[in-house]
Amino acid sequence: MKKRCDQLEPLIEAIADGSAQLSVDDAAHVASCAICSRRIERARAIEGLLAMRDIAPPPAAFTHTVMARVVQERWKAERAIDLGFNLAIAAGILVIASAGAGLLWSLGMLSITIDVDAIVRALDTSGTGRLLSQVQTVAMSAVLLTMALGVWWWAEAATD
Amino acid sequence: MRATPEHELVERCRQGDETAFRELVDQYKGLVFALIARSIANRARAEELAQDVFLKVHKGLPYFRGEAKLSTWLYRIVINVLSQERPELATASLDDRDDEDRPRVQPVADDRAFGDLVMKDRLEKAIEQLPVQYQVLINGHYLKGMRYEDLAEALNMPMGTVKTHLHRAKRRLRQLLETEYR
Numbered sequence: 048m049k050k051r052c053d054q055l056e057p058l059i060e061a062i063a064d065g066s067a068q069l070s071v072d073d074a075a076h077v078a079s080c081a082i083c084s085r086r087i088e089r090a091r092a093i094e095g096l097l098a099m100r101d102i103a104p105p106p107a108a109f110t111h112t113v114m115a116r117v118v119q120e121r122w123k124a125e126r127a128i129d130l131g132f133n134l135a136i137a138a139g140i141l142v143i144a145s146a147g148a149g150l151l152w153s154l155g156m157l158s159i160t161i162d163v164d165a166i167v168r169a170l171d172t173s174g175t176g177r178l179l180s181q182v183q184t185v186a187m188s189a190v191l192l193t194m195a196l197g198v199w200w201w202a203e204a205a206t207d
Numbered sequence: 208m209r210a211t212p213e214h215e216l217v218e219r220c221r222q223g224d225e226t227a228f229r230e231l232v233d234q235y236k237g238l239v240f241a242l243i244a245r246s247i248a249n250r251a252r253a254e255e256l257a258q259d260v261f262l263k264v265h266k267g268l269p270y271f272r273g274e275a276k277l278s279t280w281l282y283r284i285v286i287n288v289l290s291q292e293r294p295e296l297a298t299a300s301l302d303d304r305d306d307e308d309r310p311r312v313q314p315v316a317d318d319r320a321f322g323d324l325v326m327k328d329r330l331e332k333a334i335e336q337l338p339v340q341y342q343v344l345i346n347g348h349y350l351k352g353m354r355y356e357d358l359a360e361a362l363n364m365p366m367g368t369v370k371t372h373l374h375r376a377k378r379r380l381r382q383l384l385e386t387e388y389r
Contacts, residue, residue, distance in 0.1 A: 059381070060374040089381055096330050097349045097377075105240035106254060110232045113261045117228070120262060 052082050059083075063090035132199060136192070143188045150181045213277050220268050228268075232261050235281055238350065242285050245346040247292065248335060256292060260284050275360060282343065282361030289339045296339045326384075333383040341376035348373055 055077070061067035069077060077083045106112075156165060216234070219227030240257045247253040263284050271280060290296075334342060340362060347358050359366045 057374075057378070060377040064374075064377075066370070066374075086381070089384070090377065092326070093330065093377060093381055093384070096327055097345065100245065100327075100330075100349060102237075102241045102350065103244040103250070103253075105236045105257065109236050109240065109254070109257070110229060112254075113232050113236075113258050114225070114229055116258055116262055117225075117265050120265075 051076050052080060055083055056086065059086045059090045060094075062087055063094050136196065136199075139188070139192045139195070143185060143192060146181075146185045146188065150185060153181070214273060217268065217271060217273060217277060220265075221271070228265060231264070231277075235278070236261075238278065239281060239285060241350055242282070242343060242346050243289065246289055246335065246339070246342045248331065252292075256288050260288050263288070276357070278357060279360045282347065282357065286339060286343050286361070289342065293339060296337070296342070329384055330380070333380050336383055337376060337379060341372065341379065344369065344373050345376050345380070 051073075055062075055073060058067055062069060077087060216227055216231055220231055236257070239260050240253070243257045243260070244250065244253040247256060260281065264281065267280075267284075271277075334345060337345065344358060344362070347361075348355075355366050355369055358364075359369045362369065362372075364372070
């Protein structure tokens, strides 16, 4: 008897929702078995409760809240990009300023007052080739930085 | 008013049309909220999680290739969100052997509790204890308009397996009600 109950146990839900039919033998067993008939009764009760569960409607302002969060998320992402870009620009300016300062220092002209005559003399004495290569590097950095700034302003203008 | 066809709506959303996304939220909020609210008892938290689902949809839309139905993709996101919320249930085994390890309680004579409001409350609590996939199966199956095919696609299971799992989920529910929530 117990063995029959264990055999039927995995089928209880299918029997309760009507997707499986009891054989004549099984039906006779269920009719005479308190355990199996109670299991089926409970499974049917659960089936009925599941079918009757309330469907909670979303709050009235749900769509509005989602849209507000979408805007907020986009704003956060843009702010992160802006911050990254500003940091990159600051780093670029720092590099160029350092390179310029290095160039002046290498020419021995790093002083508060700029003596134009000294620059001319330095050009004569230190060799224009060496100076020109460094000036080219600094100038190229400045051009790249200007282009990056230009792209940024263009992107900002396009977004607005 | 007729709803916009799904592929057209998705395409407009992909192009950054906010009105289309608003329409998409309006169209699917009932389904998403019902699925989540049936698993998460705290209504405020359920609302927050349902919003998270749509934020993920918004982020993922550029990568959505339209091979699956939008609703299928939504179910998957719901499963992921619920799994993150209840990690202990996300990895819970769906294997039937677990049920066999569970101590069996012989039914008692007093079954009056079945069918009343207390039973309803117990049922909700028992559902919360199910693995996330079982919760979505139960919650989804008993929502109007949910088909076995949709559930099978969302859960990446053959249809026969969906039916088997649904029966196992209900069996586990019955066993939970017989033991922990008596």
